[in-house]
Amino acid sequence: MTETMRALISGRGPEWVLADARIPEPGPGQVLIRNRAAATNNADLPMLAEADPGSGGHGHEFVAGYEYAGEIAAVGPGAGDWKVGDLVMGTFLSSFADYLIVDHRFVLSRPEHLSPEVACALPTALLTEIGALRVAGFGPGQSVLITGATTGIGMIGIQIAKAIGASRVLATTRDAAKADLLTGLGADAVIVVGEDDLTEAVLVATDGKGADVVLDHVAGETFAKCLPATAEDGHVVNIGRLAGPASAIDLDALSYRHLTVHGVSFGFSRDWETVPILESLSAEVLPAVARGEIRPVIDSAVDVADFQEAADRLRSGRAVGKFVLRFD
Numbered sequence: 001m002t003e004t005m006r007a008l009i010s011g012r013g014p015e016w017v018l019a020d021a022r023i024p025e026p027g028p029g030q031v032l033i034r035n036r037a038a039a040t041n042n043a044d045l046p047m048l049a050e051a052d053p054g055s056g057g058h059g060h061e062f063v064a065g066y067e068y069a070g071e072i073a074a075v076g077p078g079a080g081d082w083k084v085g086d087l088v089m090g091t092f093l094s095s096f097a098d099y100l101i102v103d104h105r106f107v108l109s110r111p112e113h114l115s116p117e118v119a120c121a122l123p124t125a126l127l128t129e130i131g132a133l134r135v136a137g138f139g140p141g142q143s144v145l146i147t148g149a150t151t152g153i154g155m156i157g158i159q160i161a162k163a164i165g166a167s168r169v170l171a172t173t174r175d176a177a178k179a180d181l182l183t184g185l186g187a188d189a190v191i192v193v194g195e196d197d198l199t200e201a202v203l204v205a206t207d208g209k210g211a212d213v214v215l216d217h218v219a220g221e222t223f224a225k226c227l228p229a230t231a232e233d234g235h236v237v238n239i240g241r242l243a244g245p246a247s248a249i250d251l252d253a254l255s256y257r258h259l260t261v262h263g264v265s266f267g268f269s270r271d272w273e274t275v276p277i278l279e280s281l282s283a284e285v286l287p288a289v290a291r292g293e294i295r296p297v298i299d300s301a302v303d304v305a306d307f308q309e310a311a312d313r314l315r316s317g318r319a320v321g322k323f324v325l326r327f328d
């Protein structure tokens, strides 16, 4: 094994910098992953900007990225049953590099037929969407409304909800041209925000009852519109705040419908919360991934040397699905 690896570093300026870094060694409870591909997430650019010392950022250097797929390259003491060569994928910090160290409890098995390029685009979405459904107490036969459904994670949310028994999945986008994409992924109805009234459209699609569970990736006015579109005793889970963190809500809708509102952010430091979700994901969702029922939408894939294309594409707002960086 060579001693250095390629890594995309944040904290040196407004863009990632491709540099050589030492290959880390796994400590107790950790595994070393030989990374083959890593996917981008919406949060990558804000993290890059927050670290930029040239525009008031904190200036602490770190290896960017938090989704990967590859195989186990080394196993530290007490790192579970993982063996060198096991095919893996997962969500963990510092994934934009040839190698990364991961807490063994956060590693997911990669189904054999899934190439790293496809697999790396799944773990964050799988964790977040199944986690949100579990927080909401979702059960088979319930209906689910997914706002911002064309987000990388929302498109996986549609497929998970269908795979684990949702009666109906309603999906929103601002772009009518993406409706076919969403129905192709399993959405039973697509609501085009800006053309349709979100609340009205959901009530019509659910015979006036409202959705049992809402997975909201948008916040802002969309979040407010979801509350009167949620069934009595229903659950609304805020996952993302693409339209901004503030929302003026009608508390009558909340109280008279006896709703429960949750906020989720599945961070790596909250292992007591995240590890059980990953365990249930492995048991209940990975089989559907292995059967090909859940697949990511990939916008583009390039070699890591062309990383600037990924940043530019993310900034353009025109990407549909994940941008993948290859580390082969």
Ligand SMILES: NC(=O)c1ccc[n+]([C@@H]2O[C@H](COP(=O)([O-])OP(=O)(O)OC[C@H]3O[C@@H](n4cnc5c(N)ncnc54)[C@H](OP(=O)(O)O)[C@@H]3O)[C@@H](O)[C@H]2O)c1
Binding pocket: 040, 041, 042, 043, 124, 128, 148, 150, 151, 152, 153, 154, 172, 173, 174, 175, 178, 217, 218, 238, 239, 240, 241, 242, 243, 244, 264, 265, 266, 267, 317, 319, 320, 321
């Ligand atoms: N809670 C957690 O643990 C967790 C984990 C991962 C991600 N997140 C959050 O989830 C959100 C989605 O992340 P992602 O990486 O999947 O996103 P993404 O793939 O980058 O999402 C892109 C899509 O977002 C929609 N969008 C963008 N700005 C919008 C706006 N102002 N209003 C409505 N829709 C907008 C657009 O869809 P249309 O053009 O079709 O409308 C766009 O195609 C982000 O806010 C992210 O921070 C949370």
